[in-house]
Amino acid sequence: MTLPSNHYGQNNFGAVDGYAYAAQLSTRVSARLLRDAQGLRLVDQAGETLCTGAPSERERISGGPCLMTFGTAWTFDTDDIQGVELLLGPSDDDWLSSLEVWHPRLFAVVAGCLIGVLIIWKWGLDILVAGAIALTPTGFVSTIDTGNLAAMDRFLTAPTELSQSDQDMVRDIFAAIKDHAPYAPYGDYTLEFRKADVIGPNAFALPGGTVVVTDALVNDFNDPNIIAGILGHELAHVSERHSLRQLYRSLSVYVLIAMMAGDVGPILEDVLLEGSALASLAYSRDHEASADVIGIKTSHAAGYDPAALAEFFEQLTEDYGESGPEWMSTHPSNAERIETIKKLAAEQ
Ligand SMILES: [Zn+2]
Incomplete structure (x- = not known):
C-alpha cells in the first residue's frame, strides 16, 4: 500500500511504507519510516511522529518482509527491502553478512574436500596396491613371472648369445648373491639370460624372483663386482616387493578393485600375465635408493666390492649422458646416485 506522500510531510530523504504496531495494541496502522531534516523517524498516516531514531533491531524474514523494532514501543514491517537498505544501509542479517558468517564453515567444507581428494590422489593407489599385494596368493606371483617372460620373449627379447663361460660366471655370482640376499617373498630367485637390444645393458627383476640379465650387460660390464652389485x-x-608394487601400480584402478573384490577374471589374468608393461616399469626414486642400499650390503656380504656399482653408473653416464639410457630415465640422477653408492660402499 502506498500512502500519499503529502500525508507524511515534506523534504523526504527517503522513505519506506509499511505497517506499525504499538507494543500494547493488537491493531496495526499504516506507517512510513522516513528520513528527513529531522532525522530518521516512524510516522503514521496523519504524519504524526510515532517514534524517532534508528531501529534497535532489524531482521529479514527469508523471502518475506523486513521487521524492525524501535525500542520497546513500536514494531514496523515492510516489504520494501530495497527501500530499507537505501534508508538504513545493508543489514547485519542480509545475505551479504550471512555469507560472511557462513564463509569459515564453507571454507572448511571445501578445504576438507580438497584434502580428501589429495589423499586419494596421493595415497589412494598405494592403499589399493598394498591391499592387492596382501591378497595376492604366493603361487600366483610365480605365474606372473612365467607369463611376463613368455610375453617378453614374443615381443622384446631373444635367446641369449652369451658364451657358456660368461653364463657360468654370472650364475656363480648369482648363487653367491642369492645366499646373502634377503628372503625371496614369492618362491626362489632364478636367473634368466636374454638378448634384448632395445633395453641395452640391463638387468630387471620380475615380481616372483626371476631376474633377467641382458647379453649387453655381460658384454659391456664384464666385471664380477659390477654384476654382483646389479644382481x-x-x-x-624382489625382496622389498617393489616389482609387484610397480606391476600393480601400472594396472588400472579398476583392475585393482576387481582383484580386491576377489574377482580375478580372465581379463585380469590377461593383464597380469600377458602385460608387457613389466619390461618398461619404472621404479620410484625411493625404491631405487632402497634397492641400492640393500644391494650394496648383499654384494659386500657375498664378498664383492660394492663400490663397483658406482663404476657401472659412471660408465652409463659416460655412454648415455647424465640421465642415462631411456630405460632408466626415472632413476635418481646418476651423479647423485654415484655419490650415495660410494658413500654406502665405504661404510661397509
Ligand atoms: Zn632398480
Whole structure:
C-alpha cells in the first residue's frame, strides 16, 4: 500500500511504507519510516511522529518482509527491502553478512574436500596396491613371472648369445648373491639370460624372483663386482616387493578393485600375465635408493666390492649422458646416485 506522500510531510530523504504496531495494541496502522531534516523517524498516516531514531533491531524474514523494532514501543514491517537498505544501509542479517558468517564453515567444507581428494590422489593407489599385494596368493606371483617372460620373449627379447663361460660366471655370482640376499617373498630367485637390444645393458627383476640379465650387460660390464652389485640391487627389488608394487601400480584402478573384490577374471589374468608393461616399469626414486642400499650390503656380504656399482653408473653416464639410457630415465640422477653408492660402499 502506498500512502500519499503529502500525508507524511515534506523534504523526504527517503522513505519506506509499511505497517506499525504499538507494543500494547493488537491493531496495526499504516506507517512510513522516513528520513528527513529531522532525522530518521516512524510516522503514521496523519504524519504524526510515532517514534524517532534508528531501529534497535532489524531482521529479514527469508523471502518475506523486513521487521524492525524501535525500542520497546513500536514494531514496523515492510516489504520494501530495497527501500530499507537505501534508508538504513545493508543489514547485519542480509545475505551479504550471512555469507560472511557462513564463509569459515564453507571454507572448511571445501578445504576438507580438497584434502580428501589429495589423499586419494596421493595415497589412494598405494592403499589399493598394498591391499592387492596382501591378497595376492604366493603361487600366483610365480605365474606372473612365467607369463611376463613368455610375453617378453614374443615381443622384446631373444635367446641369449652369451658364451657358456660368461653364463657360468654370472650364475656363480648369482648363487653367491642369492645366499646373502634377503628372503625371496614369492618362491626362489632364478636367473634368466636374454638378448634384448632395445633395453641395452640391463638387468630387471620380475615380481616372483626371476631376474633377467641382458647379453649387453655381460658384454659391456664384464666385471664380477659390477654384476654382483646389479644382481644384489635387483634381488632387493624382489625382496622389498617393489616389482609387484610397480606391476600393480601400472594396472588400472579398476583392475585393482576387481582383484580386491576377489574377482580375478580372465581379463585380469590377461593383464597380469600377458602385460608387457613389466619390461618398461619404472621404479620410484625411493625404491631405487632402497634397492641400492640393500644391494650394496648383499654384494659386500657375498664378498664383492660394492663400490663397483658406482663404476657401472659412471660408465652409463659416460655412454648415455647424465640421465642415462631411456630405460632408466626415472632413476635418481646418476651423479647423485654415484655419490650415495660410494658413500654406502665405504661404510661397509
Ligand atoms: Zn632398480
